Amino acid sequence: MDARVVEELRAILGHSGVLAERARRVTYESDGLAFARHVPELVILPRDTRETAAAMRILHTHGIPIVPRGAGTGLSGGATPVAGGVVIGTARMRDVLEIDAENRCARVQAGVVNVDLTHAAAEHGLFYAPDPSSQKACTIGGNVGENSGGPHCFRYGSTTRHVLGLVIVLPDGEVLDLSRPAVDAQGYDLVGLFVGSEGLFGIATEITVALLPVPPVTVTMLALFRDLDAACDAVSDLIAARLEPSAIEILDELTIEAVESSVLAAGYPKGVKAVMLVEAEGSEAEVAATVDAIEPLLVARGAFDVRRARDEAERARLWAGRKGAYGAMGRVAPDLYVCDAVVPRTKLRELVRQTIAICHARGLRIANVFHAGDGNLHPNIPYDRRNAEELRRVLEAGDEILKACIAAGGSLTGEHGVGLEKIGAMEWMFTGPDLDAQCRVRDAWDPLRRMNPGKLLPVHACRETRTRDPRGGTR
Amino acid sequence: MDPRDPQQLVDYVGSLDCIHCGLCLNTCPTYRLTGVESSSPRGRIHMMRALAEGAIEADADYADELDFCLLCRNCETVCPSGVQFGHLMEHARGALEPRRDRTAFQRLGRRVGFDLLLRDRGALRFVAVVGRAAQRAGLVGLAARIAGPAGHGLRDAPSIPPASERTRLPVFTPALGARRGAVALLEGCVMPELLGATNRATVRVLAACGFDVHVSRQHVCCGSLHAHNGEPAGARALAVETIAAFDALVDEAGAPLPLVVNSAGCGSHLKELAHAVPGEPDHERRAQALSRRTLDLCEFLARGAGAEGLAALIANVRARDTVRVTWDDPCHLLHGQRIRREPRDILRRVPGVELVEMEAAESCCGSAGIYSLLRPDDATRILDPKLEALRATGASVLVTANPGCQLQWAAGIRRAGVGVRVLHVAEVIDEFVLSAASRPGA
Amino acid sequence: MSTATVVAPRSIEEAAEAVRHAARERAVVLATGGNTKRTWTKPAARVDIELSTRRLSGVVVYEPGDGVITALAGTPWAELEALVARNGHHLSPAIPAPSNVTVGGVVAAGQSGMDRLRFGPLRDHVLGLRVVMADGTTAKTGGRLVKNVTGFDLQRLHTGAHGTLGLVAEVSLRLHAAPGLRAVGLAFHPTRESALEMARAVTRLSRAAWAVLVTDFTRDSESKWMVNALLGGGTAVVESEVSSLQAALPALPWIVARPGTRDEAQVPLTWNASFGNEYPGGWRTVRITCKPTALNRTLFALDRSGIETRIAANPALGIVDASIRPLDRGVVERISADLARVGARVHWRGLEDELRARVDLFGPDEPAGIALMRRIRANLDPNGLWATGRLAGGL
Structure with a gap:
């Protein structure tokens, strides 16, 4: 990187806000998609909107590509640096700026950790609903970039439903203030469009989110199955019966083993083929009605034991096990390929079976742990990065799984994003015109295609689009 | 061991247990302080791997990030993969030491400290005598001023009690x-x-x-x-x-x-x-x-015969008044030994003690062995938010169970002017149970 | 407008062909559904072809077990509502839906319903779209899945864009569980303040409330202000909420609409009475939105204008539908300016064509990000095929 650029940036951000030393930069070479790596030229850590805008103006002047990064917990390579590019991290923007309990919303800096927001809201009897499994580490800004999900999105919806306003720094350093809360967007819904744009539109520095009242009663149920198929069928039954618990999760045998041998041991019995976690929230009557309706359905599908968490501590333990399942897989193998795909909820069993068959046919193990209620599969494939041939088989299996899900009417990703990982698969799901529309919208935000290049949109799918002023004349 | 082989500089196989999930980030005091990935457990492991794979050199920046770590091992408590971070860090520091670019004075200091003082009771006692004399004569403050920023450790060093x-x-x-x-x-x-x-x-x-x-x-x-x-x-x-x-x-x-x-x-x-x-x-x-x-x-x-003994002692004591105390988990008790409940149980049983929880009690106070002497400014930055948390409890006694923590807290409390006593859990029992039992009329 | 040719394709391919034809002819196209929300936007500067979805009708996929329905844009909303109700599903938004309200029109207009308190705005239910673009290609966004983050959320962009970025040709919507039981609470207050206070208390205490409204549609001064609350959900849930609300707010009586009784049949009537878009008799409506805590301030600003109004206020969401008469350009502009001063937004709905052409329907201020919105429009419609000048900022 040009020393003058570093100097210009340091004049604004100070020495500690610009990491130029290789030993430090190397730690930013990947996100949760560990096999995709590139050491960034620089890492920039602004403290607020002003610093972000100033840094992005400088980068714009020099034509330097930018990769935004929250906590680097993403699993699709959304924060993998690009050649000749810098990383702008939000880790020093960690203030909860305002909690407006009366209007049930909060304004936070992008680097606020998801769980820290919920803790801050708890004082007011409120909580922030999206709860990705990485919520103890991931940031609200990263959640906005990826439109993150989590177990409780079954009831509350993904991040986009909870974002009310944004302050965005555009690629050229211009600040776009969309923070004034609007009941409905005036003109086009730019906030809704930005959520899930995976860093291709700009960097959100401040986010206004909706908070919800903490439900008076929460019951967490654990159902044990001798058969993964039966657990999947039970979920399809729950959906068909239009029951509305707040989360429905399934963990398979290998996942249970990994969790139980970790610090997060949740007390899932070993040896069962599938564990289902179902949570119901609401008033006492609401929870009682939901639980009473669910239990017989589970039993009818072969759940041989259905229990309820006795207290808050047990509840927390059951969830800690679920949310740490990805990390716990480190005990099974040094690396883990986490797939993320969605299927219609009437086809859960069929597709879970196919994922298993695809892995076994390639001599791979598979651990299924997934947001069953949303049809959001996470087939996890353990591997060892030092074995290149194994990695090849893993990636091949991942592709086959995605193809099977798309063939069943599903989608490439339910919450992890396309990023670098699935960019090649975009064309399995979208036609040329589908992608062209997306490219045109991207070019409206970032005409020079400098934001997170090489992510989400396949480069060759983007034809040259010409921007035409509505009053005529081509720019 | 060949010190030129980067594979030997770190426990490479151990580092592979980390799958980069990031659950450790938010619990790491140095990451929370800086927001810099290489100052986090995940980042430090990443550097170790990169070193072994030849992607970086064992340079001053690498060394600085190793030194910046408190070795509080909070990350181990939350790591679902069971990475033994403390062990990885000890190994990396040990392997790096011979290659470090230290001044002759620094090398001498380490040899005196690690090979002479900590190996010889007589030498320790001698230093205590000389040190106390120097502190009483005000020479330490003078030396600290002469040494400049590097002298902060001297200035904040604990005062040595009388013979x-x-x-x-x-x-x-x-x-x-x-x-x-x-x-x-x-x-x-x-x-x-x-x-x-x-x-x-x-x-x-x-x-x-x-x-x-x-x-x-x-x-x-x-x-x-x-x-x-x-x-x-x-x-x-x-x-x-x-x-x-x-x-x-x-x-x-x-x-x-x-x-x-x-x-x-x-x-x-x-x-x-x-x-x-x-x-x-x-x-x-x-x-x-x-x-x-x-x-x-x-x-x-808290267990077995020890607990029975304590219970028998407590049975004889009735409290005259109640003192609000709070507990700060020593990292090497909570994260190193996974002991969380026991000290709290003991304190709750002591008559006259009202135990209130302190925010972030599980997070390091910045003492971290001799860290507060080697990196006094960082140690202070780590402790500062905890001093706020201590104030918020309204406690008049802070209890812990590790000498470094006792000294670090005492120094911080002195600096901040908070009227809180620092006691070891043994001292709490000694004061509230033994002394109370020997009081006339108890 | 009157000179526009109406084209009503029967398939998405026919619609695309019509657009390609228009593009070749350099004609300006206005996408329309049932024309029920024509007055929500300004009249277009020029329209050569009205591309109507009224024959682009029918359900494409409805697998009840998936909880999703996909239909062509011209499908009548009421038809979908009835179809999904037979499988125990509720289609949100709950809107007054005469037969000419179409699913495409609801989506293009971004119309939310009276059930918004419980189910959220329309944009949360739109899972996927198929859109005919200005170049005559068809672009898909989203899908038929309740959770999906593949690609940009272009469905968010088209929802509420009134067809200025493309013709919404096919829509996939998320379905919800139909309520097993509903209950209506009705109470009358002499003052607006006490009515609002009760409405806020219901929202605070209830988890099953679909809507809580305050209206002043009755003329009797002693009972001018009506609180109208609707609960929906499982039978046990609604029953227990009614009893706890009765205990907490004894002045609010409840009618539990047991299935098969006359009470059940009455519920929709009660609702239409207080939630039509236009108060009958030449009144014109403006939708005012603000922060929930700014509602009182907003209503005072409206009072100060000295104009006779009828209001339906939703205090929990910060939405007020005010019906106003008489209206002329001066009144509209004065009210818009007064409300803008207290931070509220306006959207005039239902003005006559002539007045609509002359006033700003969306208040005096341009929306934040208008330059970017114009770039998006220019990129998606580089040759200006879709009728323009209709939305805020002249989009």
């Missing part, structure tokens, strides 16, 4: 009342010089609970500071001495006595002592046996 406080523990103290058993007690290297009062309170409590207390005359140091700070050879030598010293303390039947430790840092090291003697099967076996019979004082008093 009357710096007496050694008796080799044997008999149980009081009904005898329930016998234990060995680790006296510690700097404890007698800086926190003799804590040691004596520990002996009084153990004896009052019905235990004979044996102290090793020849033992000096367990070597935990060496292991944490890149001195594996010193750690190994001291481990061997420690094993020999405590294997020699036996009960009537000739079985080695359980070893009670009132310093969480030492206890944590003793429970993993085999790491210090790699590749020596006989020593590893004996180290493991010692680890199995090592108990933190909190553990000892």
